[in-house]
Amino acid sequence: MCGIAGLIHRGKSSNVGRELTDMLQSLKHRGPDSTGFALYGNPKSGEHVLRFKVAEQEDMRHGFQIHDQVRERRAEVDRRLDELGARRVSEEEATEYAYRYWISYDGDMKKLADYVEDVEGAEILSIGNALELVKDLGDATVVSGQYGLGEFGGTHAIGHTRMATESDVDIRSAHPYWAYPFNDISVVHNGQLTNYWGFRREMERRGHRFMSNCDSELIAVYLADRMERGEDLEEAMHRSVDELDGVFTYVVATSDRLGMAKDVMAAKPMVLYESDDFVALASEEVAIRSVFPHEIDTYDPYEGEVMVWQS
Amino acid sequence: MAELDQAHESYELGMHTEQLSGRTQQVFFSAEESDNLVYPWAPVVDFDKSGEIDAESLNQQEVNAEIRRLMSEGVGTITVRNPGAKHSLGVGILSRLNLHFDGSLGYFGCGLLDGPNVTVSGRVGWSCGENMMAGTVLIEKNGGSTFGAAIRGGDLVCKGDVGSRTGIDQKGGTIIVGGRAGAFSGFMMQRGRMVILGDAGKNLGDSMYDGTIYVGGKIADLGVDAVEGEMTDLDRDWLTRKLALYGLESPNGAENMTKIVSGKQLWNYDNLEPTEKKLVL
Numbered sequence: 001m002c003g004i005a006g007l008i009h010r011g012k013s014s015n016v017g018r019e020l021t022d023m024l025q026s027l028k029h030r031g032p033d034s035t036g037f038a039l040y041g042n043p044k045s046g047e048h049v050l051r052f053k054v055a056e057q058e059d060m061r062h063g064f065q066i067h068d069q070v071r072e073r074r075a076e077v078d079r080r081l082d083e084l085g086a087r088r089v090s091e092e093e094a095t096e097y098a099y100r101y102w103i104s105y106d107g108d109m110k111k112l113a114d115y116v117e118d119v120e121g122a123e124i125l126s127i128g129n130a131l132e133l134v135k136d137l138g139d140a141t142v143v144s145g146q147y148g149l150g151e152f153g154g155t156h157a158i159g160h161t162r163m164a165t166e167s168d169v170d171i172r173s174a175h176p177y178w179a180y181p182f183n184d185i186s187v188v189h190n191g192q193l194t195n196y197w198g199f200r201r202e203m204e205r206r207g208h209r210f211m212s213n214c215d216s217e218l219i220a221v222y223l224a225d226r227m228e229r230g231e232d233l234e235e236a237m238h239r240s241v242d243e244l245d246g247v248f249t250y251v252v253a254t255s256d257r258l259g260m261a262k263d264v265m266a267a268k269p270m271v272l273y274e275s276d277d278f279v280a281l282a283s284e285e286v287a288i289r290s291v292f293p294h295e296i297d298t299y300d301p302y303e304g305e306v307m308v309w310q311s
Numbered sequence: 312m313a314e315l316d317q318a319h320e321s322y323e324l325g326m327h328t329e330q331l332s333g334r335t336q337q338v339f340f341s342a343e344e345s346d347n348l349v350y351p352w353a354p355v356v357d358f359d360k361s362g363e364i365d366a367e368s369l370n371q372q373e374v375n376a377e378i379r380r381l382m383s384e385g386v387g388t389i390t391v392r393n394p395g396a397k398h399s400l401g402v403g404i405l406s407r408l409n410l411h412f413d414g415s416l417g418y419f420g421c422g423l424l425d426g427p428n429v430t431v432s433g434r435v436g437w438s439c440g441e442n443m444m445a446g447t448v449l450i451e452k453n454g455g456s457t458f459g460a461a462i463r464g465g466d467l468v469c470k471g472d473v474g475s476r477t478g479i480d481q482k483g484g485t486i487i488v489g490g491r492a493g494a495f496s497g498f499m500m501q502r503g504r505m506v507i508l509g510d511a512g513k514n515l516g517d518s519m520y521d522g523t524i525y526v527g528g529k530i531a532d533l534g535v536d537a538v539e540g541e542m543t544d545l546d547r548d549w550l551t552r553k554l555a556l557y558g559l560e561s562p563n564g565a566e567n568m569t570k571i572v573s574g575k576q577l578w579n580y581d582n583l584e585p586t587e588k589k590l591v592l
Contacts, residue, residue, distance in 0.1 A: 264494070264513075265475070265494070265495070266456060266474060266475040266476075266493055266494060267475075269436075269437055269455070269456070271436070271455070284396070284398075284417060284418065284436065285396035285415065285417055285434070285436055286395070286396050286397065286398075286417055288396075289395050289396050293395070295414050295415065295432075295433055297434070297452060297453075298415070298434055298453070299434075299453045299471075299472060300453070300455050300456060300472075300474040300493075302474070302475070302491075302493050302494070302512065303475050303493055303494040303512060303513065
C-alpha cells in the first residue's frame with residue numbers, strides 16, 4: 001500500500017524534520033516495514049552533503065566480523081574520496097553503519113558516486129547541496145530518532161512509509177530514491193509500474209545504475225535522465241505520466257521545488273492542502289492534520305495531473 | 312405530470328427500463344409495509360434528544376461505539392466534534408438518526424448506511440457513502456475518489472468537487488456533486504441517478520448497464536457504451552426538485568444539462584432463474 005507525504009514552505013525555513021516525522025508516523029498503518037526522509041536543508045556554499053551507508057541494518061545483527069568490515073569499508077570510502085580530491089570538511093556517524101559527510105568537491109559527481117559505491121556494501125543514499133536522504137527499517141519515530149532528524153531545519157521535504165510488496169524489506173528497497181548522480185533530486189512513490197523492466201533496460205543502456213529492484217527507483221532515474229536531456233522538472237513529469245505505465249502517484253523534490261504526479265487512472269490516493277506560504281500533501285488527510293490539527297480545506301488532485309511548487 | 316401516478320412517473324424517468332423477468336428480481340420493496348422501514352433491533356430514538364461527542368482523543372472504533380451508545384439511550388440528534396479526518400466514522404448505522412460531523416472525515420466515512428440523515432461540515436476522503444442503502448448524506452466541501460461506490464439507495468450529496476470513479480458500480484439512489492467529478496465516474500453503473508453540476512472527467516459512464524447521469528458542465532469524453540440521451544420535461548422537473556432540496560442548482564439551468572444513459576450494446580443482465588437457465592441450456 002505505502003504512504004507518501006511532502007511539504008514545502010514558501011519563502012522561509014521551518015523544522016521540516018519534525019513536521020515530516022509527524023506526517024509519516026500518522027501514515028504508519030500504510031506501511032510499517034521502513035521509513036524514509038528526503039530533507040532539504042539550508043545549503044552551505046561550496047559544500048556537498050554526502051549520505052552513505054556501508055551495511056544493511058540486518059547485517060549488523062549477524063556475524064562476528066561485521067563491525068570490523070564496517071570500519072574497513074568506511075576507511076576505504078575515505079581513501080577513495082581523498083584519491084579523487086574530495087575534501088572531507090566534516091563527518092558524522094549517523095548510525096554505526098551510516099554516515100553524513102560534508103565534502104568540498106568540484107569534479108565529476110558520477111565518477112565519485114561510482115567509485116565510492118564500488119566499495120563492498122557501500123551505497124550512496126544522496127549527494128546534494130541541500131538534500132539529505134535518510135532511510136532505514138522501522139516507523140517514522142524510530143528512524144527519525146535514530147538519525148536525529150527531529151531538529152532538522154529546511155524549506156521542504158518528502159517521505160515514505162513502505163509496505164514491501166515486490167521487493168525485499170531492506171534499506172536498499174526503501175524510499176525515497178535519490179536520482180543518481182544528480183544533485184538534490186529525490187522521489188517517493190505509491191503504486192506499481194508495469195513497464196518497469198523495459199524502461200530499466202533502456203536507462204541502463206544510457207549509463208544509469210540501479211541499486212534495487214524496486215520499481216519506484218525507476219521514476220527517479222527516469223526524471224533525472226529527462227532532465228539531463230534538457231527538459232525541466234515539469235516537462236519531465238508530464239512525459240512520465242504519458243510514458244510510465246501502471247497505477248502510481250509520486251512526489252519529487254529538487255533543491256527548490258516540490259512536485260506531484262498522478263497516473264491517468266488516478267488509482268492511488270493523494271490529498272493536498274495549499275496556502276499562501278505552505279503546501280502539504282499526503283496519501284491521507286490524517287497526515288496533513290498532524291501538522292494542521294484545525295479544520296483546513298483540502299482536495300484530491302485529478303487523474304493525469306502534474307503540479308509543481310517553488311520554495 | 313399531475314396525471315401520472317408514482318409508478319408511471321418512475322417508469323417514464325427510466326427507473327424500470329430493464330428487461331427483467333427473473334422472479335427474484337421482480338420482488339420489489341413495498342414502502343406500504345411499515346415493518347420494512349425499520350430493523351427489529353433498531354433503537355427507538357427521539358430527534359429532540361441531542362448528544363455530543365468530542366472525537367479528538369478517540370479512535371474511530373471508539374467514536375462509532377459512542378454513537379451507538381447514545382442511540383441506545385434514545386438520543387436522536389448527535390454532533391461529533393473534531394473528527395480530524397479519521398477513517399470509517401459514522402458507518403453501519405441502520406436506523407433513523409440525525410448525525411452531524413463538525414469537521415472532516417477520512418476514508419470510508421458514512422458507509423453501509425440504512426436510514427440516517429448525516430451532514431458533514433468539512434471534507435470527506437475516498438469511498439464516502441459506500442454501499443449506502445437509505446438516508447441522506449450532505450457534505451459541504453470536497454470529496455475523494457470512489458464517492459458513493461456501489462450505493463443502493465438514498466441521497467449522497469457533495470457540494471464541492473469529488474475524485475475519480477464516483478458512483479462506481481452504483482446500483483440505485485442518487486449521487487449529487489456540486490462541482491467537478493473525476494475520470495471513470497459512473498463506471499459499471501447499474502441503476503440510480505448521478506448529477507454532476509460541474510465538469511466530468513474522462514470515460515464518463517464507462518460500461519454502464521443502466522441508470523442516468525446528468526452533467527451541467529463539460530464532459531471530457533464518454534466511456535464505452537455510454538451515450539447521450541434525450542432530456543425530457545420529467546428529467547428537468549426531477550432535477551429542479553431534487554437539487555432544490557439541497558440548495559443547489561445547475562449553473563446553466565436544469566434544462567441545459569446533458570443526460571447520459573447506457574447504449575445497451577454491451578449490457579447482459581441474466582434474466583433467468585437458475586432452474587430456468589438449466590432448461591434453456
